Amino acid sequence: MKTSIWHxxxxxxxxxxxxxxAYKSYSMxxxxxxVGYYYYSAGANSWRDSSIxxxxxxxxxxxxxxxxxxxxxxxxxxxxxxxAVAANPALEIAWNNIQEAIRQYxxxxxxx
Numbered sequence: 001m002k003t004s005i006w007h008x009x010x011x012x013x014x015x016x017x018x019x020x021x022a023y024k025s026y027s028m029x030x031x032x033x034x035v036g037y038y039y040y041s042a043g044a045n046s047w048r049d050s051s052i053x054x055x056x057x058x059x060x061x062x063x064x065x066x067x068x069x070x071x072x073x074x075x076x077x078x079x080x081x082x083x084a085v086a087a088n089p090a091l092e093i094a095w096n097n098i099q100e101a102i103r104q105y106x107x108x109x110x111x112x
Contacts, residue, residue: 004066
């Protein structure tokens, strides 16, 4: 399972223009919420449904640097990939440290 860190658009916007996995909320003329690929224009500091100039604006609340398309290309289905060798304890410890750091960040963020 791949995980990613989500950013609130009020706290951080992407560094460059491009498509990002994002959560879109309700906005004028759009009564639906959705998670999908949305285009961020760094020059205009705005989100749209696509990169074309006349695309509708998207009311994005959360976005992620995650790139699921790259994950799919790098991680073939279980039936086609070789069986993993032994688990690596160092990777498990490192992953647990990351999870704990995120948990502590969320606590500090909630308190400030």
